Amino acid sequence: MIPRYQRILFLSLSVAIVLMAAFTIRERQKAHDRFTTANEAAPYIEPVNTPPESVTLDLANDFDGSILSAERDASLPQEPSLRARALIERLFAEYALPESPHPLKAGPGVDDVFLLKPPTGSNPVASGGLLAVVNLRGTFDDNHPSGVEVETLTIQSIIGTLHANLPQITQVRFLVNGQPRETLAGHADLTRTYPAIDAAVRPSAPVEAAQP
Amino acid sequence: MQATLPYFNRNVIVLDPAHGGQDAGATLNGHALEKDVTLALAASLRATLTARGFTVVSTRDSDLTAAAPLLTGDQRAGTANHLRPVACIVLHATASGNGLSLSTSSLPLQEAPSASEPSAPIPWDTAQSLYLPQSLRLANDLGLALLRAKLPVQLLRTALKPLDNLTCPAVALEVAPLVVNGSKPTPVTDAGYQQRIADTLAGAILNWRDLMAPKPVAKPAPTPTSGGNP
Numbered sequence: 001m002i003p004r005y006q007r008i009l010f011l012s013l014s015v016a017i018v019l020m021a022a023f024t025i026r027e028r029q030k031a032h033d034r035f036t037t038a039n040e041a042a043p044y045i046e047p048v049n050t051p052p053e054s055v056t057l058d059l060a061n062d063f064d065g066s067i068l069s070a071e072r073d074a075s076l077p078q079e080p081s082l083r084a085r086a087l088i089e090r091l092f093a094e095y096a097l098p099e100s101p102h103p104l105k106a107g108p109g110v111d112d113v114f115l116l117k118p119p120t121g122s123n124p125v126a127s128g129g130l131l132a133v134v135n136l137r138g139t140f141d142d143n144h145p146s147g148v149e150v151e152t153l154t155i156q157s158i159i160g161t162l163h164a165n166l167p168q169i170t171q172v173r174f175l176v177n178g179q180p181r182e183t184l185a186g187h188a189d190l191t192r193t194y195p196a197i198d199a200a201v202r203p204s205a206p207v208e209a210a211q212p
Numbered sequence: 213m214q215a216t217l218p219y220f221n222r223n224v225i226v227l228d229p230a231h232g233g234q235d236a237g238a239t240l241n242g243h244a245l246e247k248d249v250t251l252a253l254a255a256s257l258r259a260t261l262t263a264r265g266f267t268v269v270s271t272r273d274s275d276l277t278a279a280a281p282l283l284t285g286d287q288r289a290g291t292a293n294h295l296r297p298v299a300c301i302v303l304h305a306t307a308s309g310n311g312l313s314l315s316t317s318s319l320p321l322q323e324a325p326s327a328s329e330p331s332a333p334i335p336w337d338t339a340q341s342l343y344l345p346q347s348l349r350l351a352n353d354l355g356l357a358l359l360r361a362k363l364p365v366q367l368l369r370t371a372l373k374p375l376d377n378l379t380c381p382a383v384a385l386e387v388a389p390l391v392v393n394g395s396k397p398t399p400v401t402d403a404g405y406q407q408r409i410a411d412t413l414a415g416a417i418l419n420w421r422d423l424m425a426p427k428p429v430a431k432p433a434p435t436p437t438s439g440g441n442p
Contacts, residue, residue, distance in 0.1 A: 062309045065366040146238030146246070147306030148386045149313045152370040182373075186237055186246075187304065189371035206314075206355030206367055
C-alpha cells in the first residue's frame with residue numbers, strides 16, 4: 001500500500017514535469033520565431049568595398065499600370081549572379097519605400113539567383129544568352145499583394161531590371177524556396193520561362209481600330 | 213494574321229469567375245474575398261448577356277463545395293474549349309490599382325494552321341497563341357467601351373492560367389477600386405459599380421460579336437429545275 005502523501009507527491013511531480021516540458025517547448029518556439037523575424041527584417045546591406053554605380057531599375061506603378069526605367073546608384077558585386085541578386089534586392093528596396101507606387105513589404109525577397117546556360121534548342125531566339133533562375137523567398141511570395149496586374153508588374157519589373165543591367169540574360173525562371181510554384185500570389189504564372197529579350201510588356205490604352 | 217473567327221458558337225459566352233472553394237483569391241477591403249466578388253460580377257454579367265440573347269456558361273455558379281474544393285485552370289479551360297464559345301471572359305478582382313485592366317495572354321503570336329493541315333495538334337500550354345489576334349481585338353473593343361463609360365481601363369499582356377490554354381478569343385478582366393479625381397474609392401464590392409461594368413461589357417461584347425462573327429445570311433432554297441426526270 002502506497003502512502004497517500006507519496007501518491008500526492010508523485011502526481012505533483014508528474015504535473016510539474018508536464019508543465020515544465022510545455023513551458024520549454026513554448027519558449028523554444030518563441031525564440032525560433034524571434035530569430036526568424038530578425039533574419040527576415042534584416043535590411044538590405046550594400047557591399048561597401050565597391051564604388052557606387054548607376055543602375056537601371058524598371059519601376060512599376062500600380063495606379064496607371066506603367067513600368068518606367070529609372071537610374072539609381074547602387075554598390076554591386078562584380079560576380080554576375082550576386083550582381084543579379086543585389087539588383088533585385090535594390091529594386092525591392094525601392095518598392096519598400098513609404099511613397100512607392102508599387103508598395104511591397106520591406107525585407108529581403110531573393111535567396112539566390114543562378115545564371116545557367118539554357119538547354120540547347122529550348123528557345124532558338126534566346127540562344128547564346130543565359131537563363132536566370134530567381135529563387136524568391138517564401139515570405140516575399142506570402143506578403144505580395146494579390147492581383148493579376150500587381151503580380152504581372154512585379155514579374156515584369158524584375159525581368160526588365162535584370163535585362164537592362166545584365167543583357168546576357170535572355171530568359172528568366174522563378175522558384176520559391178527552391179521549389180517551383182504555380183503563381184506569385186494567386187495569379188501570375190510562375191511555371192513559365194519568361195523571355196527577357198524585351199521584357200517591356202507595358203500596359204496601353206485601347207485605341208480606335210479600323211473595322212475588319 | 214486573320215482577324216475573323218473560325219467556327220464558333222456565336223451565341224455562346226463562357227464566364228470564368230476565378231478562384232472558388234479553398235482558393236479564396238485576394239482579400240478585398242479587409243473582409244471580402246475575391247472568389248465571392250468574381251461570382252457576383254459573373255452573375256451580373258450573365259444576366260445582362262442573357263438579356264441580349266447570348267447563352268452564357270459559367271465555369272462555376274456557386275462557391276465550390278467540399279466534395280469539389282478546387283477547380284484547376286486546366287479544368288476551367290477544358291470546360292470553355294469544349295463549348296467553342298465566341299468569347300471567354302476570365303473575371304478577377306483586386307484591392308490595388310485603379311479601375312479595370314483587360315489582360316490578354318503574353319504568349320507570342322503564332323500563325324494559324326494552314327488550310328492544307330487544318331487538323332494539326334494544338335499544344336495545350338500555348339493554345340491561346342493561335343487566337344491572340346481575336347483576343348487582342350476583343351480586349352481593345354471592350355476597353356474602348358469601358359473608356360466611353362468613363363471607367364479607367366488598361367490593356368495588359370500577362371501570363372495567367374487558364375488564359376494561355378483557351379482555344380477561343382479570351383480576355384481576363386480584373387476589377388480594382390474606382391478612384392475618380394481623388395474622390396473616395398468605390399470598392400469592388402459595390403453592386404452599382406459591378407452593374408455598370410456588366411452593362412458596358414455586355415453591349416460591347418454584342419457589338420464585337422456582330423463585327424467579328426456576323427449572323428450567317430440564309431441562302432435561298434434551290435428552285436427545282438424543270439424537264440429533269442420524266
